[in-house]
Every structure is written in C-alpha cells, then in structure tokens.
Amino acid sequence: MSAHIKIKQVNGWLKRHLIHSCQFIKNNGHAYVDIKLNNDMLPYLIGVKGYFSAPKLENIKHFKKDQHFKLHAYLFSYLYRGTTGNVSIEQIREILDIDKKQYKLV
Numbered sequence: 407m408s409a410h411i412k413i414k415q416v417n418g419w420l421k422r423h424l425i426h427s428c429q430f431i432k433n434n435g436h437a438y439v440d441i442k443l444n445n446d447m448l449p450y451l452i453g454v455k456g457y458f459s460a461p462k463l464e465n466i467k468h469f470k471k472d473q474h475f476k477l478h479a480y481l482f483s484y485l486y487r488g489t490t491g492n493v494s495i496e497q498i499r500e501i502l503d504i505d506k507k508q509y510k511l512v
Contacts, residue, residue, distance in 0.1 A: 410472075411447065412503060422446055473502045 413420045426442045443451065461478065469475055480501050484491055499506065 411450065413450065473504075476501055476503075 410421050410423050413422065423444050424447055426444045428442075429440045431438055431440055461482065466475065466478060469478070477498070480493075495511065498504075
C-alpha cells in the first residue's frame, strides 16, 4: 500500500503506512472493500478531533496518485472551515512531500 501519513516530531518526522491491507470482495451480487488499518496508526487516528471529513467518492474516484488526494484534502479543509487563504509553493511542496530538487520553478 502506498498511502502513508507523515507525522511531524520534535526532532524530525515519522512516515507510516496508514493501510495494512485492502481487499475487494464480491459476494452474492454485492461488492465491498475491506480495509484494515495499520495498528501503529491507531493512537494518531483516535486523537483526531477537528477538521476531519470524508470526501465523496464521486469527487475522488479518478485520482491516480497520493498527491491528488493530499492536495484535495488540504484545499477542501479551507471549505470545511469556511475560510479562504493563500498557499505558497513551499506549502504545496510540504503537503505533497516534494523535495525542492524534484521540480524547478520556471
């Protein structure tokens, strides 16, 4: 699984996979996805108290990369809070976990 969470810490950061396993199951004409979360992430997920929302599937079903989800979640958080704001290139690099050497400004 490629979905991961980057957690800021005092002396750096910690990157953990969010999903332990994911299985698509068909049964008697019904289909569902069984997702098991990584147990190491439970303390962080239980502590979520604000600015949490679940995106509508129709809005994200065509996303291909983790960066698409990350950027959507960040921008959607402004809508959720009822505010607007400016996002710098440095903030976008941090949100998308992009190194400064990966893409040069033109």
